[in-house]
Amino acid sequence: MLTTAYALLFYFATIVLVAGLAWRIYEYATVPAPLKIPTTPAPTTRRGVIFRMGREVVLFESLFKSNKWIWLFGWLFHVALAVVVLRHLRYFIEPVWSWVVFVQPFGVYAGFAMVVGLLGLWARRFLVPRVRYISAPSDHLMLALIVAIGLSGLAMKFVARTDIVAVKAFFLGLVRFDPQPLPADPALLVHLTLVALLMIIFPFSKLLHAPGVFFSPSRNQVDNPRERRHLAAWAARMDRQPGE
């Protein structure tokens, strides 16, 4: 029963996440950008834009220019999150890829770093009057959710061990549409419930900044309006209006 419930939960969460993100990305990709509005100085070639975007998503270049504290906690959190996610890949693949094995030792430190980064970002929402002013309940809840995911994950490592072989069997089973029994450990169930919740709300929340940054015209546009005419379809129709 427990196994069935969580299997269905994760199938549902995966569908919502994938379909929701696909829909959002489709929207962002198809809504026109009728004017050239890269924030200059901007690259004049597509390759330059790729490098610019790369710096933004890997190094958080603009954030670094803006505020070092947010950058520190934000970068710490995101890099740690990336390592943690990579570390978790072992639950979905067999045999485990060599570089996933390589990542394992760093994963625990990343878990702590992730929580520290989140707590730093969360503290700012109370300590900095400007950030407190702009914070809505959902901003706090989002941080609380991810902190709770991190803490429950660390709890299974250091406080209440779970049968990771059985957990892996469960998720491999999900991938193969043959769910295996899921351990009933409370910390594990909390962890998995929170992760599923995160997956479900992802396409409806500010986590859309993840796909959004790639579609941001101020970052992803080439600065070549004199060299190449830029025209959206709805604007092109105006070119053929009578009387022009």
Place this chain on the structure above:
Amino acid sequence: MADADTIDRPEATELPDPLEMPTLCPGAMAGSNPYPAKPDHNTALGFPGELVDDWHDRAIDKMGELLGKYRSFRVYLDSCVKCGACTDKCHYFLGSGDPKNMPVARQDLLRKVYRRHFTLAGKYFPKLVGAADLTEDVLDDWYSYFHQCSQCRRCSVFCPYGIDTAEISMAAREILDTVGKGQKYCNEILGKVHKIGNNLGLPEPALQATLEDLEEDIEDETGVPVKLPLNVEGADILLITPSADFFAEPHIDGLIGYAKVFHQAGVSWTLSSYASEAANFAMFIGSYDQMREVALRIRKAALDLGVKRIVVGECGHAWRVAYSFWNTLAGPFDFLDPNYPIPQHICEFTYDLIQKGQLTFDKSKNDHMTLTFHDSCNVSRASRMGDMPGGQFEIPRAIIKAVCNNYVDMAPDTIRESTFCCGGGGGLLTDEIMDIRKKGAQPRMRALRQVADENGVTHMAAICAICKTQFTKVMPEFGFDRESIVSVHQLVSNAIILDPPEDAGEPEEDDEDEVTVAVEAATESEEAVQAAADEK
């Protein structure tokens, strides 16, 4: 609530930090409202004359339409994580302390309505995600605070996702116009451009008379017959410059500078009365249709006059529109000479001549000034000059250094892409909101104060008509003389050495003096002599 005295600090006698964090003063600027447009000014642009009865539904419909037409609008509304990176980046927040002037909080005035009507979470859990209904109070807040955004894009530079409050501000104003709540300043000006050809409503005879007066002044002063041609068919270059260049100071000194450069370059050029305005205020109200209509005037003028090139005079948002949007709005420009940038900025034109050694200067003519340069916001963060990214910073500076001996930059975090707005851009250059204009100018004035006190800077050069006008108004408030703001091409005009007229065979006494002065000036300047020798 902080004491009001903390906002109006004595500026002239302190050396405060341009980036000093103000105490939050909620509601400090809630009363700042530009005059609403008269019904005629709205209807002339195709908007309702007054607030319509069904404004709520019309506003929501318009928002939905814009979400489908502008990727920037949709992506920016969804992508903000409220990290706080932009909260201290807006000059209106730094100057006023009003938290609604924090870029993210300004955006949220619209985002909260977007979330309420266009997102699942906002429909079912409005309080949780900060969603709110569009009420009359919200509409008034929009009118007030979206006219406290100069659309300068500084927040976009520092946002990890590039979110640009200018885009939200333009959309908000477009929605406001759509329900009949237009702004007088922008909408009235656009009406004049459509009817007469420039923001001022300066008709052709008046423009012609102004130019003839200028020609006389220049010849009286230099002995050289520098021309400012109007509506000359077959000229090579069409100059499109802001109409402020025809009457305001220091703008007019810049126009004289362009004319001297064109004269010395030996090109044939002309202005157009039909398109005597580089500015395009339609950008400020977010109207693609209106922006296109204004831009098409320039295309028509270029075609009618049969020119080969278009050069744009000193203006910030005008250069943004010309550089980034003209090809989109009014292109293609196949009929122009592809060997030159289309359009070309006057600074690019002058810089090119300097590089080729075709202009000679007497730098000592500007020795009474120690200059700094104000990077205008739209030039810096929404356009380019030359072939390389960042050319819009280097080319004007190179021109200044070519004509002046004394140049100092302001603090690094207040120039180039981090530059501060003058406080009067984005359609806010109107007297009834002088309070927010002054507060918005504070960071730039403080940065100027720093270099004035520490490096002896006496003047600030600019390449934007709005900046020049704004600074002549606000500089006295910060302890500077209103003539401390100068045009870049005013500096060029001061220093440029014009070739003596060819028909000076029988000079009168005055002409002889002029020639003598010119020769003496040339011999006094080693660089000028060297340049002249190289030219031969």
